[in-house]
Amino acid sequence: MSERINRRFTITELHKAGHRPCEIFNLLKHRGFKRSTVYGVIKRYSKAPSLADKKRSGGPRTARTKSMVKALRDRIRRNPRRQQKKLAIQLNVSPSTIKMALKSDLGVRAMRRGVCHMLTTKQKKNRVIRCRGLLKRHAGESYKNILFTDEKIFTVEEKFNRQNDRIYAKRKSDIPIAQRKSNRSHHLGSVMVWLGVSLVGKADLYFVPQGVKVREKNYLDEVLEPIVKPIGSTLFKNRDWTFQQDSAPAHGAKVVQRWLxxxxxxxxxxxxxxxxxxxxxxxxxxxxSKLEIMACSKSHTSVESLKQSLLKAWGDYPIESVRAAIDGWPSRLRSCVKAKGGNFEP
Structure with a gap:
């Protein structure tokens, strides 16, 4: 008896015993039975009480054969990064045959490739050592008192996702060109933003003058003194807290470390x-990335317009999302150590 017949027999026997379809699915789902399979077999059995396959029409397969599927599987195993059109040409079948074989015979689906930071061997070792140090220093819940900070440059351009931004219409000509295209410019207006976040709350958004990130004196005068120093009383209410910053040149300067x-x-x-x-x-x-989507959903006509949009977006940004990102920080440190300092999936 084939596996297919065995599955039908199991379902029909439970059905004869008085079990409802939903109960049968719950009993068998741990064995890989699909809900559609359970309901389909019961419906079919109620019409014709037979476990045998129905008589099929048409001739034998000529394109999606076992040998073709095997050749396709071997190619995917050697290199999963493939294009369906090229596979169709290489295997001398139609693109629709390739699509059906990938989905029905191999059970695979196309996944979007991502990007990650390029890391040297030295950087990976450094990441492992320092992640372990941070895990030890901020064990338990002490990470909740960290103020995480960073700077980012925003431009007046619309945030455009080439892969996911879609427009819908019967004809392309029905949509105005202004809605079909995302404007790009060689001479962009931009602004650098400084942000600080913790589980306690959000620091105010500050616009940083150009050059601050690479010059320690500017960093001291424009960020640390006027922005960071008051946060102890305004955000943390004079409780103990820890300041975090990345390894930008200005941040690592001796005068900056001494000030901190x-x-x-x-x-x-x-x-x-x-x-x-x-x-x-x-x-x-x-x-x-989420803040950029909120503030730059459309292009801005000026830097001032961009600034106002960023201030509004940060004011509307939910504190729950901030806390969720910070709560994931310890597990990311552990994932980095587990990956031996390399890139990891959180």
């Missing part, structure tokens, strides 16, 4: 934070 030692209760030094690690900063992996 003298002016904040605790901080993660440039020797403690993993370099080349945007996947470990909640702002990078969980906040910036």
């Amino acid at each position: 030692h003298d002016n904040v209760p605790g901080f993660i030094s440039s020797q403690q934070w993993p370099s080349a690690s945007p996947d470990l900063n909640p702002l990078d992996y969980g906040i910036w």
Whole structure:
């Protein structure tokens, strides 16, 4: 008796015993039975009480044969990065045959490739050592008192996702060109934004003058003194907290590290934070992209318009999303250690 007949027999026997279809599915789903299979067999059995296959019409397969499916499987195993049109040409079948074979015979689906940070062997070792240090230092719930900070440049252009942005119409000509195209310019107006977030709350959004990120004196005068220093009383209400920043040149300068030692209760030094690690900063992996979508859903006519949109978007940004990103930070440190400092899936 074939596997297909065995499955039908199991379903019909349970049905004869008085079990309802939903009960049969719950009993068999751990064995790989699909809900549609259970309901389909019962419906078919009620019309014709036979377990045998129905008589099929048409001739034998000529394109989606076993040998073709095997050749397709071997190609996918050697290199999963494939194009269906090229596979169809290589195997001398139609693109629709390839599509059906991938879905029905091989049970695979197309997945979007992502991008990740390029890491050297030295950087990977550095990430492991520093992630372990951060896990040890911020064990338990002490990470909840960290102020995570970062800077990002926003432009007046619309945030455009080439793969997912779609427009719907019967004909392309029905849609105005302004809606069909996303404008791009060689001379962009832009602004640098500084943000700080913690589980306690969101710091105010600040627009940073150009050059601050690479010049320690500007960083001290424009960010640390006027923005970071008051946060201890405004956001943390004079409780103990820890300041975090990435490994940008201005951040690692001796004068900056000395200022932090003298002016904040605790901080993660440039020797403690993993370099080349945007996947470990909640702002990078969980906040910036969403904020950009909110603020730059359409292009702006001026930098001032962009600034007003960013301020409104940050004001509307839900604190629950901020806290969710920060709560995922310890598990990301552990995932980085498990991946031996390489790229990882959170």
